[in-house]
Amino acid sequence: MLGRRHVLHPQARLERGSTRMQPFALVDCNNFYVSCERVFNPRLEGKPVVVLSNNDGCIVARSNEAKALGIRMAAPWYQAEKEARRQGIACFSSNYALYADMSARVMTVLGQFSPHQEIYSIDECYLGFAGFESRDLVAYGQEIRHRVKQWTGIPVGIGIASTKTLAKLANHTAKKQERFAGVCDFGRFSSRDLDALLEGIAVIEVWGVGRKTHLRLQKMGIHTALDLKRSDRRQIRAQFSVMLERTVAELNGLSCIDLEEADPAKQQIISSRSFGRPVCCLQDLSEAVSSYTLRAAEKLRAQGSVASSIGVYILTNPFKPETPQYQKTFVVPLAKPGDDARVLVQAALKGLGHVYREGFQYKKAGIVLMGLERKSTRPRTLFDDPVSEARSTRLMHLMDTINARMGQGTLTLAASGTHKTWRMRRGRKSPDYTTCWEELPRVLAGGPRHPLFDTRKDSP
DNA sequence: ATCACGGTTTGCA
DNA sequence: CTAACGTGCAAACCGTGAT
Secondary structure, three states, rough: OOOOOOOOOHHHHHHHOOOOOOOOEEEEEEOOOHHHHHOOOOOHOOOEEEHHHHHHHHHEEOHHHHHOOOOOOEHHHHHHHHHHHHHEEEEOOOOOOOOOOOOOHHHHHHHOOOOEEEEEEEOOEEEEEOOOOOOOHHHHHHHHHHHHHHOOOEEEEEEOOOOOOHHOOOOOOHHHOOOOOOEEEHHHHHHHHHHHHHHHOHHHOOOOHHHHHHHHHHHHOOOEEHHHHHHOOOHHHHHOHHHHHHHHHHHHOOOOOOOOOOOOOHHHHHHHHEEEEEOOHHHHHHHHHHHHHHHHHHHHHHHOOEEEEEEEEEEEOOOOOOOOOOOEEEEEEEEEEEEEHHHHHHHHHHHHHHOOOOOEEEEEEEEEEEOOOOOOOOOOOOOHHHHOOOOOOHHHHHHHHHHHHHHOOOOOOHHHOOOOOOOOOOHHHHHOOOOOOOHHHHHOOOOOOOOOOOOOOOOO
């Protein structure tokens, strides 16, 4: 699914490549969001299921059965709905609280299988297998799959290879070809066999090759993963970027992209959301912008950073060109870098005042925290007030602690509103099985069932 | 000619 | 029934002004 893409890497490595050959494993949860829903509703097993993006916008996860029925990834729901209903496909709004919680459980289990783990996205992680070479890595992979399934209910696939890019392709192979039973180790392949396999993989499947790059590569006659592997690195660099050059090196077994075990602090933090309905009035926009700012500020503090400015943007619906279009961004510098929700919200609302125009139907708003630096190393000035800073820090810590314990939004600011009629659509959300006590009655009242707690026979 | 910057666009997942 | 196309991030790019 989604994840961070490469981060910069010393140039020397690109020239020489890694001297040590350490295997990487890429563990990827199968159809992750769908699998999460199935853990708590086993009747969905074997049935076509899809999960929708925020605001029930488009399809972001499909079960194998849904894929087989020709349901396309990223299909706008309002277009796909009719056909999906006709085919009896189960559909869920996304429930990120549930998926994040399940992800944390999966990652914890996976972390027990290697001292080196990079959590790459909500449903994927790399494990470093340096020093494991004497093991039977395929058998080890099967052990991992089995335990993750047993302890969390989530099925995973595993690809193993000498570079992260190849491990991704190995993972792809593990899922595509039945005979691998969910674990594929390129280390087991002769170079001839590996090339034959790469020849059968479209270049778009390669990590870092997206729609645009795919198109340009095709025009150059590069169609398969093997074509890209055999391409001229310098030419790729000249016509594309160092990133793609690294990809080529990695396809050739030259490891250029390290495991990133500590996730680097973000340079900017964005929080944005589409509205459930068109929004016109400043009051609603203020509430939305305040809510988004609170969430971004929470992330900011979680990574121990302070922001030096905050950008605010609002826009109308670009998919409705017949309505008046408008979009604007405004950046508010902060007097001094900070992480206090109250200060950030105040700045955000000031920014909103600059971008807001009456008479438009707004579809989406967002904020961006920029100019981030480590709180601990930020420069201090004579005008800092240690007492009020300590007070702010204590209050923010209290908010973060309560919200972590009692659920997001338990303690908030009045500015973020209470009715939130602008909130995104998510009418098909499943209960927050693992993260919300209030959902328990709904869970127990004959709704979807948990396999461990429910002994009723499945009805046909 | 080169650099640093800030804002915008592009691309990826 | 309404109406209806996501989000987060960083690299690359580009124009500007300073040196």
